[in-house]
Amino acid sequence: MLLSRQCTIIILSLGMIANSQASIELTDDIMLSGFGSTSISKTDNKTPLFVNREITDETCYDCDTIFGLQLDVDLFEGLDVSAQLVKRTQDNWSEPELEWAYLGYEFGDFEIRAGRLRIPLFLVSEFYYVGQAYTWAKPPEEVYDAILGFTSYDGFSLAWDYEISDELSLHISPYYGFDKLNEVEIGTDTLQFDTEYLAGVYVDLVSFNYRVHAGFMQAKYTQRPSPQPQTLNIYTLGVEYSLDAWLWMAEIEYDELQVNWYASAAYAFDELTPYLVYAESHELRESKGVTVGLRYDATSTISLNLEMRSIFSHEPGNRAQFITSPLLYGEKEDVDLLSLTVNFVF
Amino acid sequence: MFNGLNHKALFRKIKLVILIATLYLSPSIYALAADPAESTDVEFAIFTLNNELPPLSKSKARMLYRGKSKKIGGSLKIVLVDLPETSMHREDFYSMLLGKSVTQMNGYWAGLAFSGKGSPPEELDSDDIKQILKWLNENPNGIAYAPIESVPEEVNILITVPQGE
Numbered sequence: 001m002l003l004s005r006q007c008t009i010i011i012l013s014l015g016m017i018a019n020s021q022a023s024i025e026l027t028d029d030i031m032l033s034g035f036g037s038t039s040i041s042k043t044d045n046k047t048p049l050f051v052n053r054e055i056t057d058e059t060c061y062d063c064d065t066i067f068g069l070q071l072d073v074d075l076f077e078g079l080d081v082s083a084q085l086v087k088r089t090q091d092n093w094s095e096p097e098l099e100w101a102y103l104g105y106e107f108g109d110f111e112i113r114a115g116r117l118r119i120p121l122f123l124v125s126e127f128y129y130v131g132q133a134y135t136w137a138k139p140p141e142e143v144y145d146a147i148l149g150f151t152s153y154d155g156f157s158l159a160w161d162y163e164i165s166d167e168l169s170l171h172i173s174p175y176y177g178f179d180k181l182n183e184v185e186i187g188t189d190t191l192q193f194d195t196e197y198l199a200g201v202y203v204d205l206v207s208f209n210y211r212v213h214a215g216f217m218q219a220k221y222t223q224r225p226s227p228q229p230q231t232l233n234i235y236t237l238g239v240e241y242s243l244d245a246w247l248w249m250a251e252i253e254y255d256e257l258q259v260n261w262y263a264s265a266a267y268a269f270d271e272l273t274p275y276l277v278y279a280e281s282h283e284l285r286e287s288k289g290v291t292v293g294l295r296y297d298a299t300s301t302i303s304l305n306l307e308m309r310s311i312f313s314h315e316p317g318n319r320a321q322f323i324t325s326p327l328l329y330g331e332k333e334d335v336d337l338l339s340l341t342v343n344f345v346f
Numbered sequence: 347m348f349n350g351l352n353h354k355a356l357f358r359k360i361k362l363v364i365l366i367a368t369l370y371l372s373p374s375i376y377a378l379a380a381d382p383a384e385s386t387d388v389e390f391a392i393f394t395l396n397n398e399l400p401p402l403s404k405s406k407a408r409m410l411y412r413g414k415s416k417k418i419g420g421s422l423k424i425v426l427v428d429l430p431e432t433s434m435h436r437e438d439f440y441s442m443l444l445g446k447s448v449t450q451m452n453g454y455w456a457g458l459a460f461s462g463k464g465s466p467p468e469e470l471d472s473d474d475i476k477q478i479l480k481w482l483n484e485n486p487n488g489i490a491y492a493p494i495e496s497v498p499e500e501v502n503i504l505i506t507v508p509q510g511e
Contacts, residue, residue, distance in 0.1 A: 033459065033460070035456070070460060100462075124457070126462070126463070127460045130456055132456045163420060166409070167406070206414050208412045209412075271449065300449050303453075
């Protein structure tokens with residue numbers, strides 16, 4: 001009973017990965033790699049917490065489970081294909097999602113990509129599902145769930161890289177997504193958003209120890225069954241700065257419905273990295289939250305996160321970071337979350 | 347804070363999992379552990395066999411090894427190679443150049459690789475200088491690093507670390 005099947009699977013897979021190389025080179029031009037995360041999570045509130053995860057006061061072994069495979073193929077100089085198949089937190093193992101699949105062509109300082117691509121709104125958007133690549137167990141929901149966790153679009157992007165100096169480079173990337181139906185399950189309901197188009201641009205200023213990321217995206221959509229189209233203009237700004245063992249990050253998201261932000265600090269003592277995150281959501285969701293966490297890098301490809309999180313809301317009836325108002329469950333507005341997460345890459 | 351009836355059981359489970367995971371992984375952790383006492387006054391050379399590559403500034407070297415730049419002189423695409431993860435030189439090199447551990451570097455590379463922005467440097471089987479020179483021979487735009495005393499005279503040293511230039 002104590003050591004459920006889930007734990008056994010985690011431990012066995014840890015053992016396998018611990019001794020394997022970080023990615024598999026099938027031939028010189030074909031590379032298969034993968035990533036995953038899973039956790040044991042529990043809150044002290046019956047209301048399901050976080051869209052697409054829905055963690056409650058019953059110990060959950062698969063609320064945060066992600067597994068992804070990425071295939072990269074170099075066709076010839078400058079032309080490559082990449083595909084990522086991901087079992088996201090909300091997916092069943094039998095129904096993973098093709099999170100991206102694109103053809104990319106690089107010429108000089110430009111790169112054009114076409115296919116299914118990742119919406120590049122935030123600092124870690126492009127590796128949102130790869131827990132091993134960031135310090136936290138999961139990116140702060142206050143900001144990253146602002147658009148209900150939609151992460152991909154079907155369309156094309158253009159990127160231009162310009163080296164301003166030896167230590168500073170500029171990256172500008174406009175993108176456009178065509179008509180697509182996005183669905184999100186909230187409890188037993190399915191919300192359907194028919195996106196007519198989305199268009200955006202992001203600008204990155206990159207140095208060896210910092211990155212500034214500014215984004216804008218406009219989306220025109222209708223939420224079924226309403227026939228009324230709506231337009232959402234989203235602005236994002238993120239800064240990441242590292243000095244020796246410190247890593248500071250802060251991001252803000254703003255659109256017609258809401259403002260959300262977080263600030264995070266982490267300090268790496270060799271394999272142990274304690275971190276602290278403070279986050280706020282306003283208007284659409286009203287909450288303030290603190291996360292205290294510890295990441296343990298067991299090997300260079302496996303890490304554990306122990307996280308304690310408290311989210312407070314002072315507006316009764318508001319859903320805050322829950323999937324719906326806690327009043328519907330006869331619950332209080334505040335919630336504590338405890339989770340132990342394992343991340344790996346190969 | 348957790349008033350649920352079985353929170354104690356949850357903590358017990360968590361402890362158990364950490365314990366088991368730690369025991370399970372400990373052989374590989376010991377294998378990776380380098381002795382920091384020996385690693386104080388090494389000097390590294392970042393070098394190539396290609397005489398057309400210009401010297402690197404410290405900033406440029408840092409950009410290249412953080413995977414944030416792939417080109418030299420605006421257009422020449424270069425390739426990096428890494429020493430094996432068990433090599434003490436690798437730990438020392440990244441700590442001197444970037445102030446980062448190998449573990450932190452692997453995290454960064456995971457972020458780049460899984461966002462389609464680059465792939466980590468190819469990793470050699472050993473940190474023997476013959477292996478490094480062999481790889482450089484096969485990769486005309488290749489750049490490697492090694493302790494400066496092991497580097498032969500005829501190579502093109504782009505920068506030394508930590509002294510710079």
